[in-house]
Amino acid sequence: MKILVSDDVSMKGVDLLRENGYEVDVKKNLDEQGLIDCIGEYDGLITRSMTHVTEKVIEAATKLKVIGRAGVGVDSIDLKSATARGIVVVNTPTSNTLAATEHTCAMIMAITRHIPQAHNSLMAGNWDRKTFTGIQLQNKTIGIIGVGRIGSRIAKRMQAMEMKTIGYDPYIPEERFKQLGVEQVDLDTLFKRSDYITMHTPLTKETRGLIGKEEIAKMKDGVRVINVSRGAVLDIYALAEALKSGHVAGAAIDVFPTEPLTKDINPFLGMDNVVITPHLGASTVEAQIGVSVDVAEGVMEALKGEPVATAVNMAPVPPNVYNVIHPYFDLMERMGNLAVYLADAPMKEIEVEYTGELADTETRLLTTAVLKGALNPILQESVNYVNAAEVAKTRHIAIKEINSQSNGYFVNSVTVRVRTNKGEHAIVGVLFNGTEAKIVQIDEYRVDFTPEGYLLLVPHVDQPNMIGQISTILGQAHINIMGMQVGRMTKSGNNIMAIAVQDDIPNDIMVKLRSINGILDMKLIHCDIH
Ligand SMILES: NC(=O)c1ccc[n+]([C@@H]2O[C@H](COP(=O)([O-])OP(=O)(O)OC[C@H]3O[C@@H](n4cnc5c(N)ncnc54)[C@H](O)[C@@H]3O)[C@@H](O)[C@H]2O)c1
Ligand SMILES: O=C(O)[C@H](O)COP(=O)(O)O
Numbered sequence: 001m002k003i004l005v006s007d008d009v010s011m012k013g014v015d016l017l018r019e020n021g022y023e024v025d026v027k028k029n030l031d032e033q034g035l036i037d038c039i040g041e042y043d044g045l046i047t048r049s050m051t052h053v054t055e056k057v058i059e060a061a062t063k064l065k066v067i068g069r070a071g072v073g074v075d076s077i078d079l080k081s082a083t084a085r086g087i088v089v090v091n092t093p094t095s096n097t098l099a100a101t102e103h104t105c106a107m108i109m110a111i112t113r114h115i116p117q118a119h120n121s122l123m124a125g126n127w128d129r130k131t132f133t134g135i136q137l138q139n140k141t142i143g144i145i146g147v148g149r150i151g152s153r154i155a156k157r158m159q160a161m162e163m164k165t166i167g168y169d170p171y172i173p174e175e176r177f178k179q180l181g182v183e184q185v186d187l188d189t190l191f192k193r194s195d196y197i198t199m200h201t202p203l204t205k206e207t208r209g210l211i212g213k214e215e216i217a218k219m220k221d222g223v224r225v226i227n228v229s230r231g232a233v234l235d236i237y238a239l240a241e242a243l244k245s246g247h248v249a250g251a252a253i254d255v256f257p258t259e260p261l262t263k264d265i266n267p268f269l270g271m272d273n274v275v276i277t278p279h280l281g282a283s284t285v286e287a288q289i290g291v292s293v294d295v296a297e298g299v300m301e302a303l304k305g306e307p308v309a310t311a312v313n314m315a316p317v318p319p320n321v322y323n324v325i326h327p328y329f330d331l332m333e334r335m336g337n338l339a340v341y342l343a344d345a346p347m348k349e350i351e352v353e354y355t356g357e358l359a360d361t362e363t364r365l366l367t368t369a370v371l372k373g374a375l376n377p378i379l380q381e382s383v384n385y386v387n388a389a390e391v392a393k394t395r396h397i398a399i400k401e402i403n404s405q406s407n408g409y410f411v412n413s414v415t416v417r418v419r420t421n422k423g424e425h426a427i428v429g430v431l432f433n434g435t436e437a438k439i440v441q442i443d444e445y446r447v448d449f450t451p452e453g454y455l456l457l458v459p460h461v462d463q464p465n466m467i468g469q470i471s472t473i474l475g476q477a478h479i480n481i482m483g484m485q486v487g488r489m490t491k492s493g494n495n496i497m498a499i500a501v502q503d504d505i506p507n508d509i510m511v512k513l514r515s516i517n518g519i520l521d522m523k524l525i526h527c528d529i530h
Pocket of ligand 2: 048049050070071072073074096279281282283
């Protein structure tokens with residue numbers, strides 16, 4: 001598989017991909033057309049904020065399965081188009097948190113003590129101690145907009161400087177504010193009371209243009225404004241005006257509405273109460289190694305068809321949930337495979353029942369794995385964790401989840417029921433030793449087989465020589481039997497044979513097998529996932 005790296009990314013991640021057998025091309029500074037011209041040959045794309053993955057790029061990306069963002073912000077990627085095409089988008093939400101936090105702290109210090117300006121003055125041969133008098137942080141109030149990963153860490157660090165921390169974030173609970181020692185306020189109060197205002201929200205519909213001329217006017221005279229989040233959250237032209245008028249005493253800006261910020265659009269040129277950096281928040285050696293290794297791992301998982309904990313266009317899964325459900329993905333997908341082969345007519349409903357430890361956890365992603373396994377064998381398009389639920393919906397297949405407290409024969413088991421106009425089939429699966437996928441029941445038959453490769457499922461009357469006749473026909477056709485298991489239906493006395501064969505069975509052989517007296521049904525299933 002081929003992966004394109006289109007931005008400056010640490011070689012640690014690139015090496016990891018190559019060590020794992022992926023072919024990696026590094027092509028930097030491609031514009032939209034450049035990307036469109038080459039993206040068709042790649043299965044994966046790894047970017048940073050300088051690459052804009054637009055709708056047109058995604059249209060041209062006919063083989064693309066995953067976009068990996070070596071960083072947090074995914075506003076440079078057209079998520080809607082990627083999701084519609086079933087392309088997984090993964091990011092690295094935590095690896096550059098500290099780097100961005102520390103850069104914010106450095107920016108706060110820089111505008112408080114005029115460090116860059118004093119440095120430049122001294123380098124120019126001046127010894128000027130008066131112009132660069134600063135202020136103290138102690139007892140000042142810092143208003144944090146967006147108290148997430150970075151915002152909360154800024155709070156902790158600024159509390160160490162003995163600042164009062166107040167915050168606005170409508171999406172985190174009061175308890176979290178209390179836990180962080182940040183006073184929860186509304187936005188207007190934050191504007192009114194803060195000596196420093198720092199932004200740490202993602203760029204969303206709601207935060208685009210969050211701080212403009214009107215909001216700046218509500219801020220305290222002499223306020224200092226810091227933005228290390230996303231450029232479009234703040235109107236830098238309104239800010240520049242407020243800096244000129246003196247209403248805002250200082251500003252430190254790392255991110256801009258248009259990047260790169262060129263001279264012709266830079267409103268801060270010649271101003272001495274501003275510190276600007278070219279989007280350096282994540283630029284530490286440690287963070288860059290972290291994001292590149294994390295993104296490489298996420299991309300590899302996605303290319304293997306596995307769900308990725310850091311995918312941004314799938315339901316998010318907290319790590320504690322992920323650890324419980326992760327071992328089951330393979331089993332679930334294989335059960336989906338079995339379900340579609342067992343269905344005797346178009347599927348109308350798929351019901352998944354969880355018992356044991358799974359009944360107490362978030363199982364949506366596991367149900368998605370069943371859908372992926374059930375839909376992939378019958379559709380031309382590739383069905384994955386991103387688009388499986390949507391594809392099921394467009395095919396009018398209802399999805400039902402049951403978390404059952406009543407344990408059956410097995411402590412932790414999953415039952416998949418597939419319903420059609422003709423009836424229902426049920427498959428029960430477990431993880432043997434916590435890792436090995438096993439099917440333990442099909443409809444009323446108790447069985448015990450591993451769902452992989454070609455499987456012949458044969459319900460039959462319990463009478464002598466059934467195994468003999470089937471093995472003879474398969475043997476004569478040079479079809480190798482790799483395993484066989486006979487399960488019994490307790491009520492009727494009928495049996496089921498689950499035969500693992502090495503290859504596909506040609507139609508004429510299937511016809512011969514079906515003609516054996518006593519065979520009730522016969523299904524050749526190809527358990528093939530990813
Ligand atoms: N400059 C850089 O190099 C750099 C580096 C890393 C991250 N970032 C950016 O920093 C920002 C924060 O990253 P993070 O990892 O802390 O993200 P996060 O998701 O952990 O935190 C964002 C917080 O913003 C809050 N929020 C969302 N909408 C809001 C609104 N309308 N008003 C107030 N709060 C709102 C969320 O509830 C959340 O708590 C992102 O934009 C990210 O892209 C920049
Ligand atoms: O969102 C991010 O992770 C930061 O803004 C860093 O962006 P970068 O990877 O382009 O430096």
